[in-house]
Each structure stands twice: as C-alpha cells, then as structure tokens.
Amino acid sequence: MLTLDEVRGQSRVVELLKRAVDGGRVAQSYLFAGPQGSGKYTTALALAKAINCLSAPGVGCDDCTSCSKINDGIHPDIRTLEPEGAKGNIPIATIRKQVIPVLAMAPHEANARFFLVAEANAMLGPAANALLKTLEEPPERTHFILCTQAPSQLLPTIRSRCQRVNFQPLSPELRAQMHGEDEQAETIRQLSERISEQMDSSGLDGILAVAKDTGDRTTLIGALEQCVQACHHAARASATAVDLASAKVHARRASKILESLVAIREHNAHGQLAVEHLLVALRGLPLPRVSGVRS
Ligand SMILES: [Zn+2]
Structure with missing residues (x-):
C-alpha cells in the first residue's frame, strides 16, 4: 500500500490533495475521475491514511495502527462500498444500511471518517439518489470519495455535489x-x-x-x-x-x-x-x- 507521497504518475493530484490537507481544506465529497489503473482508489486510501495517521499526521506512514487497519480493510471508520451480486451493482440497501445510520454517530476512532466507492457507476439511480442528500450536507468529520472511469455517466446532481479531481492515464513505460x-x-x-x-x-x-x-x-x-x-x-x-x-x-x-x-x-x-x-x-x-x- 502507498502513502500520498508514493502515489505514482499523478503529481498534480498529489500536490492538490497535500495542499488541501495542509490547509485544512479537504473537501467533504470528491469525485476522482480517470482511466482504470490510474491510481484513483489507491490515492483515496492514501488520503484517508494521511488524515488519520497516528505517527505522521497529514502525511501517512503506512505502518501505525490506523494506517495498518486501513490497509487491511478493518478500520471501523474507513469503509469501501462494494458492488454486490452477479450484476456488480451497489444496491440502495447498502447505502441505507452501511451509510445513513452511521452518519448519526461520531467516528469510532478516526479523526475523520471516509466512505470510498471504487467505481461510482456501480451505484444505479436509486442508490445514487439515496446518497445525494448526504453528499449535499455531509456531517462533520465525514468525507466521501467516489472514483469513476466514466464521470459523464453519473447523475449530474452527484457530479455537482463533489469536487472533481482528474487523474491522468499512466504512461506505458x-x-x-x-x-x-x-x-x-x-x-x-x-x-x-x-x-x-x-x-x-x-x-x-x-x-x-x-x-x-x-x-x-x-x-x-x-x-x-x-x-x-x-x-x-x-x-x-x-x-x-x-x-x-x-x-x-x-x-x-x-x-x-x-x-x-x-x-x-x-x-x-x-x-x-x-x-x-x-x-x-x-x-x-x-x-x-x-x-x-x-x-
Ligand atoms: Zn500511519
């Protein structure tokens, strides 16, 4: 797993996110847009680690208890919404069970809680609509990062509620x-x-x-x-x-x-x-x- 500084081939994105972290201006909802394999999800995890790192706050160490739990997918406050079933969709039930009820509570142990979506296009209309209100006014200490290869196929209302960050394709070399x-x-x-x-x-x-x-x-x-x-x-x-x-x-x-x-x-x-x-x-x-x- 990587820290923000170790993300490859996306120096502009990394600079932008590091400036946001340093200035305390991390957006509550991001849309990471870019081709497959450009490092969107890895960068999302790296940002969650940087903000919650116990050894190197704001940077991420990849080794402290918080970073390790995020890397192992067992941090109670850093959740990835996974596609389900044969069709690989994120159903509305996932939003209703895994997101909405959690928002009423403070994070368990994190400075800031993150919900990550590795492919936002897997959220069909009803699921995306269920998320909309939350994206409009997320509670404090809560961030959403939606990753997508096809931003134009997302609901315009979803796009407009997120700060967009464009990832470049990596060079063949x-x-x-x-x-x-x-x-x-x-x-x-x-x-x-x-x-x-x-x-x-x-x-x-x-x-x-x-x-x-x-x-x-x-x-x-x-x-x-x-x-x-x-x-x-x-x-x-x-x-x-x-x-x-x-x-x-x-x-x-x-x-x-x-x-x-x-x-x-x-x-x-x-x-x-x-x-x-x-x-x-x-x-x-x-x-x-x-x-x-x-x-
Ligand atoms: Zn750490």
Whole structure:
C-alpha cells in the first residue's frame, strides 16, 4: 500500500490533495475521475491514511495502527462500498444500511471518517439518489470519495455535489515498470509467507532452509523486512491483548531477523554470503568476517 507521497504518475493530484490537507481544506465529497489503473482508489486510501495517521499526521506512514487497519480493510471508520451480486451493482440497501445510520454517530476512532466507492457507476439511480442528500450536507468529520472511469455517466446532481479531481492515464513505460514491481512484490510476499510458516513449524532451521533456496538477495531482504514488520504487528497486537508472553516471543523474533538484515546490508554480500550471514545471525553466533564481495 502507498502513502500520498508514493502515489505514482499523478503529481498534480498529489500536490492538490497535500495542499488541501495542509490547509485544512479537504473537501467533504470528491469525485476522482480517470482511466482504470490510474491510481484513483489507491490515492483515496492514501488520503484517508494521511488524515488519520497516528505517527505522521497529514502525511501517512503506512505502518501505525490506523494506517495498518486501513490497509487491511478493518478500520471501523474507513469503509469501501462494494458492488454486490452477479450484476456488480451497489444496491440502495447498502447505502441505507452501511451509510445513513452511521452518519448519526461520531467516528469510532478516526479523526475523520471516509466512505470510498471504487467505481461510482456501480451505484444505479436509486442508490445514487439515496446518497445525494448526504453528499449535499455531509456531517462533520465525514468525507466521501467516489472514483469513476466514466464521470459523464453519473447523475449530474452527484457530479455537482463533489469536487472533481482528474487523474491522468499512466504512461506505458510507467505501467510496465509498475507491473514489474508488482510481480517482484508478489514474489517477496510469497517468500515472506513461507518464511513465517516455517518459523512457526520448524523454528529457525525452517527459515534457513527457505533462505538457502533463495538465490536473489533483493528478494530475500524484502521478504525478511516483511517478516520483521509482521512480527512487530503481532507483538503490538499481543501487547494490546495483554498477552505479554506472546508479545515477547514476537518481539524476539523481530529482533533476530532484524540483526540478520543489518548484517546482510552492511556487508553488501552477494546472495550466498547473505544467506550464510542469515544462518549465523539467526543462530545467535558471532558473524564471520566477510570479504568485500559485491552483489
Ligand atoms: Zn500511519
């Protein structure tokens, strides 16, 4: 997931939104218009994170409890209205159940509540009409972001109640680059999952077996970074649940993996040496000297 500063290929949009956040002038209803894949929904999430971030308010950190809940789709005040059924529409019942009753209450924990619609054209006439009055006078600390590929097909009354933000199509070069990065991110995610599973079932030896299989140093480092993050989240969750024993186990795991990451980075070792370092660091033994092999 991304923060506002990390949104790609939409510098004008990002500037506009950052100025609005800085000046306390974030509109209550936005219409994010632009082609598929231009980052409308990701930007909407990034804006919700920026406004509600606990570590970097107004910017977003992607890591605090608030940002993590938004990324995981479990923040009680940041809701996405999803299309339903075979036709993929957002029915009027969704607006009546998930939006209208909520508006009478203050947000649970957010500075500002957000309702996001990934494709506003999925709201047919009745659903859109049900939303209209709310868009006209949204309650305080409540924002709507409607994303659309076809703004001209929305009700004119919906369009006129939202501040429109136009997203540019991404260049083919940037799309290709992002596609490659997505693929690498997926590889890293899968590897970190394997490492975490092995950590649970076979302890350190299991992690080492996975790490040894992995010839690519960048992928290994990325996966280990994700493992550290996962351990930190788990430690935080255990601490919140007052399960201090589990919190300590997770924190110890995180620091072990972190040690090996630091070793790998500092020595800038190639794949095999990186793994050797990992083996040693995880076993808690002193690190051997590494000759200046560069990757
Ligand atoms: Zn944050």
